[in-house]
Amino acid sequence: MSAGRAVWVLGEQRNGSIHPVSYELLAWGRTLADDLGVGLECILVGHGVAEEANQLIMRGADRVYCLDHRGLETFRVDPYARLIEMLVREHEPDILLAAATTMGRTLMPVLAAKLHTGLTADCTGLSIALEERLLLQTRPAIGGNVLATIKTPSHRPQMATVHPKSRRPLPADPSRSGDIEVVEIDQALLASRVSRLHFEPDLTMGSSIQDAELIVAGGRGLRTAKRFADLFEIAKLLRGVVGASRCAVDQGWASYAHQVGLSGKSVSPTTYIALGISGSPNHLAGMSSAELVIAVNSDPDAPIFQVADVGIVADLAEFLPAWLDRLRKQAGENEGAR
Ligand SMILES: Cc1cc2nc3c(=O)[nH]c(=O)nc-3n(C[C@H](O)[C@H](O)[C@H](O)COP(=O)(O)OP(=O)(O)OC[C@H]3O[C@@H](n4cnc5c(N)ncnc54)[C@H](O)[C@@H]3O)c2cc1C
The missing domain is CATH 3.40.50.1220 (TPP-binding domain)
Structure with a gap:
């Protein structure tokens, strides 16, 4: 894949509303995209999410790919991974970031394996090595005694999950404009071995x-x-x-x-x-x-x-x-x- 492609972030939604962790990722992505002089693009997967996509533009995205379908209402790794892999192969982003949430931690290793690239999990810092145009992915290592900075020099996209709350979101800017592309979904790609029976929140984990x-x-x-x-x-x-x-x-x-x-x-x-x-x-x-x-x-x-x-x-x-x-x-x- 050639250099100069976009920075992508994976947005998250809950019950059709954008989860704030998406805005934190966009803040990281905006800095990286500006340093590289490329666009910042966001993928949003769910049902009824297309109307929410403008929120992502206001928080820094230049383009949003909406994968909007009833069959994508709740996260299931196989159809989500299949669809995102298809988009990545089509558009060849240089960098793909997700939050280190349950969804990001489940989906990103599957995607990295499908795309034959590396993944740095749970980063607390991201920056660009400007001369090499490489993503510097920083995370605690060796029992937390050192901070390791990792590069992915020879495979694309460079993939990382980012610790939630490691960055404050950018303020919403209603004057920003961008493209919202609703991606047509082939039903065959929605097949899954997993079906959701019901959802039970963990009430012992107060927020x-x-x-x-x-x-x-x-x-x-x-x-x-x-x-x-x-x-x-x-x-x-x-x-x-x-x-x-x-x-x-x-x-x-x-x-x-x-x-x-x-x-x-x-x-x-x-x-x-x-x-x-x-x-x-x-x-x-x-x-x-x-x-x-x-x-x-x-x-x-x-x-x-x-x-x-x-x-x-x-x-x-x-x-x-x-x-x-x-x-x-x-x-x-x-x-x-x-
Ligand atoms: C995989 C992994 C995950 C981890 N996850 C976490 C995590 O989520 N959160 C976390 O916190 N740690 C985590 N740790 C542990 C982490 O690496 C540290 O061991 C831990 O944070 C140290 O806790 P502490 O600062 O309370 O204790 P210490 O490192 O022992 O520090 C105690 C401090 O108190 C000061 N002190 C001592 N006496 C006094 C006094 N009388 N008055 C004033 N100051 C005093 C000392 O100077 C020292 O700086 C993790 C470790 C691993 C391996």
Whole structure:
């Protein structure tokens, strides 16, 4: 395949409405396409999705391919992979990105095998090596101790899944224009060995930390269950929620629903307060798109300070009770003033 082809992203929908992760992918794709000087195109598969396609143009796509059919209403890997493979072979994009969601993680390996190309899973960063015009795909590796940057020099498309919430979407721009192409679908391509019987949401996995604007997160540096428990009061006083590193979850101080990171949740709050968290790549993978990061750690060389906007070097054994006291007093004064 020749260089100079478009960057493609795989949009996602739920019940006919575009899932916000599609806009995050478009933000990544827009930067890559602009660096390469090529178009950004989006594939949207589902039923009743064609009317929604303009949302993708407003968020950065130059063209949307809509695969709209009742038989595509819910995700089934065999017809989705067959149809996307057909489109990729026809248009030969240079890059194909999907979100590292259940759909992306299921579909992309199948597509990569069909297309005989490579796939880098769960990327937390993407950029272009301008001289070679190659996609640089960055992800944590070797137990999260290093960040590996991977290239796909000799096969096309260059394929990657991207960790959700690793990038903020671009604001919707109603003045943007682009093409929407509704792709004609051959019924024979819809055959599947899988049929959906019913859908049951996992109610044990609350989405509260993913929706929160302020997260007070604790790690092993809190040292005791009692000190971690104080975070719940602090979070309540600040009208936020509690997040945790995997070490804190492994200690039993918080449930898995609170875990932030590569194998936990990805969050994108306005403010992320990291207390006694070292800042391993596996943790940063889940919170790197937070707007403001405040970190408290006793080690001035802790890696979390490299991503923190405000860094406080302090011993949490002293810092935490003092801070909690102050928050309680402020809350009392506010209550008294009413
Ligand atoms: C496949 C894989 C997936 C993973 N997924 C995740 C994930 O989703 N989320 C995640 O968080 N991790 C994940 N990890 C684990 C990750 O690599 C780190 O081990 C983990 O994030 C470290 O947690 P921590 O920062 O709480 O602990 P540590 O790395 O032990 O850091 C503790 C910090 O506390 C500081 N400290 C100690 N005492 C004090 C004190 N008194 N006052 C102030 N600061 C103090 C220390 O200086 C240190 O920086 C994963 C690992 C693997 C292999």
